[in-house]
Amino acid sequence: MQVGRRIDGRVREDLRGVAVIHNGMKICSLPMLWAEPAIRDAVFGYVEFDYELDRELRKTQNQVPNHYDLQWRRVIPRAIKNYVEDQLQQFGREKLGIGIDWRQRRELIRTEAEQWALRQLSILTPDFDLMAGHSGTRRQRTPPRPHPTKEIGLTFHNIMFPDPRRTPLVRWNERITGFSVEAFNNNLVAYTCRIVVHVFQGTRQVVHLLNQRGVILTPGQSIAFRPLEIQFVRQVFPSPDVYTLRAVLINEANGERLDELNRHIYVEKDPPFRAPFDVQMVRGFSPPFEKRQWRMLQTSDDQATLYYNGEHLAYRYHEEVGALRRYLFETFLEGALELVLDRPVPENTEPDYRPLDRAKVEGTPNECYLEIIGKLGEVRHNFFKELG
Numbered sequence: 001m002q003v004g005r006r007i008d009g010r011v012r013e014d015l016r017g018v019a020v021i022h023n024g025m026k027i028c029s030l031p032m033l034w035a036e037p038a039i040r041d042a043v044f045g046y047v048e049f050d051y052e053l054d055r056e057l058r059k060t061q062n063q064v065p066n067h068y069d070l071q072w073r074r075v076i077p078r079a080i081k082n083y084v085e086d087q088l089q090q091f092g093r094e095k096l097g098i099g100i101d102w103r104q105r106r107e108l109i110r111t112e113a114e115q116w117a118l119r120q121l122s123i124l125t126p127d128f129d130l131m132a133g134h135s136g137t138r139r140q141r142t143p144p145r146p147h148p149t150k151e152i153g154l155t156f157h158n159i160m161f162p163d164p165r166r167t168p169l170v171r172w173n174e175r176i177t178g179f180s181v182e183a184f185n186n187n188l189v190a191y192t193c194r195i196v197v198h199v200f201q202g203t204r205q206v207v208h209l210l211n212q213r214g215v216i217l218t219p220g221q222s223i224a225f226r227p228l229e230i231q232f233v234r235q236v237f238p239s240p241d242v243y244t245l246r247a248v249l250i251n252e253a254n255g256e257r258l259d260e261l262n263r264h265i266y267v268e269k270d271p272p273f274r275a276p277f278d279v280q281m282v283r284g285f286s287p288p289f290e291k292r293q294w295r296m297l298q299t300s301d302d303q304a305t306l307y308y309n310g311e312h313l314a315y316r317y318h319e320e321v322g323a324l325r326r327y328l329f330e331t332f333l334e335g336a337l338e339l340v341l342d343r344p345v346p347e348n349t350e351p352d353y354r355p356l357d358r359a360k361v362e363g364t365p366n367e368c369y370l371e372i373i374g375k376l377g378e379v380r381h382n383f384f385k386e387l388g
Helices: 051-057 075-096 102-124 313-320 324-341 365-387
Strands: 002-005 017-022 025-030 043-048 152-157 175-185 191-201 204-217 222-231 241-251 257-267 278-282 294-300 303-309
Touching: 017 075, 025 075, 043 075, 051 075, 102 278, 102 324, 102 365, 152 241, 152 257, 175 191, 175 204, 191 222, 191 257, 204 222, 257 278, 294 324, 303 324, 313 324, 324 365
Parallel strands: 017 043, 152 294, 278 303
Antiparallel strands: 002 043, 017 025, 152 175, 175 222, 191 204, 191 241, 241 257, 294 303
């Protein structure tokens, strides 16, 4: 195995990472995901195998059916992947002076996969018009539930960015004013809670907005705390960066974190792109949703959040074999279609199901299913076409 790093900047995207050479051709690339972008995008190299190992890898149990990739969950391919990642760790420590433990590495890989999947979704679904916004009067076929995965939790309301056209970007001396955080309880028991709202830069707290103790949430109750305001003065937000508005609901009886909301705000820093919705991994869903892969929630007036199940066996399998990007893209694509079907409807207008055919969506169950599954297949085709 050989690994190098350019000293004059990033290399072409198709050259980044450690190329795996099998049967005389590159079958994939294993990137240095846990390194910062400036380093990750400048690291390149390759790994190839001797005759005996290459022949062993050609056996059907080690290759995918098209022979252009390996079954990374099997013993030999997994050992290869672990070896490459260990070598990248050693290279980072010895040559670059950086290091990371497995928990941080796992988190960074997941975060990078989320961003990649959301970007691909935005590129491949322009006709979904997901950026049209999520506020408005919604069609309610059943009584609304504030949260699809939790009986108790939080939502944001009225987060209005200074210029909606460049959300989530703000400039110094601008403000986000008059928003609120609402705590709700649809459980059958009362809770005594603490609600905290802060703004963080990484792990460093930069603004304290709310620390409300002794909040009693009785069954069926919701309580809103307002108005909240963030002033983006340079003394408090000294560097252009992505900051996180975070609200946490804590059970005061045992210190359990009952819910957490995160909203990214880019201060004097252009966001890579505007995601159509937020995403958040949770460690399992409560019954009866424990076997669901994802659930969508309107977490604020202008933004929805897709919660995906980190304990689902499909997620764990794709994480283990290094295919988290593809899995999350498929998951987010399904969530995007829920937003299409539940797009807000202004008064005195017809439902907007773009890019789906409204007549088929509102037709028989079979017509609706075939219209949705057809659109999913079309986007998936383009997705795998782009992957090559």
